[in-house]
Amino acid sequence: MAQKTFTLLEQPARIIFGIGAADILGDELRHRKLNKALIVTDEGVRKSGVIGVIEKSLEKAGVAVEIFDEVRPNSGVQIVEKGTRIAKEESRDVVVGIGGGSSMDTAKAIGAMVTNEGSIQDYEGLHKLKKQPLPIVLLPTTAGTSSEVTLWAVITDEEQKRKMGIGSSMLIPTFAIDDPLLTISQPPNVTAAAGMDALTHAIESYVNTAAQPISECFALEAIKLIGKYLRLAVAKGGNVEARYNMLLGTLMAGLAFHQTRLGNCHALAMPLGGGKWQIPHGLVNAILLPHVMEFNLIGNLDKFTLVAETMGQKTDGLSLRKAAEQAIVAIKELNEDVGICQRLGDFGVEGKDLPEIAGEAIKSGNIAVNPRQTNIDDLISIAKKAL
Numbered sequence: 417m418a419q420k421t422f423t424l425l426e427q428p429a430r431i432i433f434g435i436g437a438a439d440i441l442g443d444e445l446r447h448r449k450l451n452k453a454l455i456v457t458d459e460g461v462r463k464s465g466v467i468g469v470i471e472k473s474l475e476k477a478g479v480a481v482e483i484f485d486e487v488r489p490n491s492g493v494q495i496v497e498k499g500t501r502i503a504k505e506e507s508r509d510v511v512v513g514i515g516g517g518s519s520m521d522t523a524k525a526i527g528a529m530v531t532n533e534g535s536i537q538d539y540e541g542l543h544k545l546k547k548q549p550l551p552i553v554l555l556p557t558t559a560g561t562s563s564e565v566t567l568w569a570v571i572t573d574e575e576q577k578r579k580m581g582i583g584s585s586m587l588i589p590t591f592a593i594d595d596p597l598l599t600i601s602q603p604p605n606v607t608a609a610a611g612m613d614a615l616t617h618a619i620e621s622y623v624n625t626a627a628q629p630i631s632e633c634f635a636l637e638a639i640k641l642i643g644k645y646l647r648l649a650v651a652k653g654g655n656v657e658a659r660y661n662m663l664l665g666t667l668m669a670g671l672a673f674h675q676t677r678l679g680n681c682h683a684l685a686m687p688l689g690g691g692k693w694q695i696p697h698g699l700v701n702a703i704l705l706p707h708v709m710e711f712n713l714i715g716n717l718d719k720f721t722l723v724a725e726t727m728g729q730k731t732d733g734l735s736l737r738k739a740a741e742q743a744i745v746a747i748k749e750l751n752e753d754v755g756i757c758q759r760l761g762d763f764g765v766e767g768k769d770l771p772e773i774a775g776e777a778i779k780s781g782n783i784a785v786n787p788r789q790t791n792i793d794d795l796i797s798i799a800k801k802a803l
């Protein structure tokens with residue numbers, strides 16, 4: 417890489433990673449004199465027994481707990497408003513998000529809206545928040561979004577039928593706990609989709625124009641770990657080594673894209689995850705990724721070749737163009753092996769919808785860092801190939 421000037425953005429002050437690390441939550445809160453927690457989660461996580469482990473840790477540390485388990489996939493403004501009301505009425509001093517991206521992002525938004533005026537829609541975009549949120553602590557139960565280390569919260573605006581990104585350094589959690597044991601009960605289809613989301617983060621961050629030497633280290637290691645362990649995590653959910661390495665790879669992907677943003681795949685995933693289609697985030701990325709990579713390939717043949725090699729593809733004796741193509745082959749094989757064979761059309765997306773989808777996607781900040789310059793027609797033709 418050229419001798420690039422770059423800024424390393426702030427990250428959570430503390431990331432605690434390890435098997436059984438969730439047990440430490442109570443002590444970490446007590447240490448910070450936080451003793452009235454609002455746990456933000458969904459019904460599935462609550463029933464899975466994960467919350468029981470957390471509650472024990474908090475009880476032991478003398479932290480009072482209120483549980484708000486009404487988060488749904490692609491959680492919306494109304495859930496944020498209800499959670500905020502509860503946090504205020506119950507005088508909570510910390511918001512603990514436990515779950516996938518929706519629970520963690522909802523926790524971030526609730527933390528923000530306890531201290532900021534108006535509605536969460538007022539803060540769409542980057543650095544719009546005015547006041548420091550309540551302390552936010554996040555524990556992922558899927559290896560996918562990395563919301564626990566990023567400055568972003570994605571919330572669905574139910575009325576406008578669209579997803580909003582709220583980005584602020586104030587939304588970086590006070591601390592994060594990554595415990596692979598919390599991910600073990602995820603079923604194969606969730607593991608597969610979340611894992612492909614994390615891999616998309618790593619690849620988009622690695623090849624985009626904002627990549628810098630430190631983000632590249634995290635991204636490439638994430639590609640290696642996810643490329644090696646996703647199949648095993650899907651095939652044998654109880655395999656702790658696979659869960660450990662998937663969560664570690666996901667964390668590294670998060671640390672990478674927190675620095676760099678993403679690319680065309682995530683730009684298109686926003687409208688397709690909202691509106692009338694509501695395609696789960698990991699799944700839509702998995703569907704789009706090979707097509708986005710095909711479009712982007714000539715933007716950085718060297719890097720796509722490294723992606724291919726890192727995922728175990730043989731490139732000896734191939735031209736640079738053919739070697740780079742092996743990265744797409746690797747993604748297609750991985751999608752197939754983990755059972756992702758859907759197309760956009762399976763979710764009701766039609767050719768006539770593509771201009772509207774592309775029109776929304778082009779507004780994303782991820783377009784500006786994509787490794788190949790992109791216009792609306794490019795986005796339409798990428799999405800068309802995934803129909």
Ligand SMILES: [Fe+2]
Pocket residue numbers: 561613614617682697701
């Ligand atoms: Fe994502």
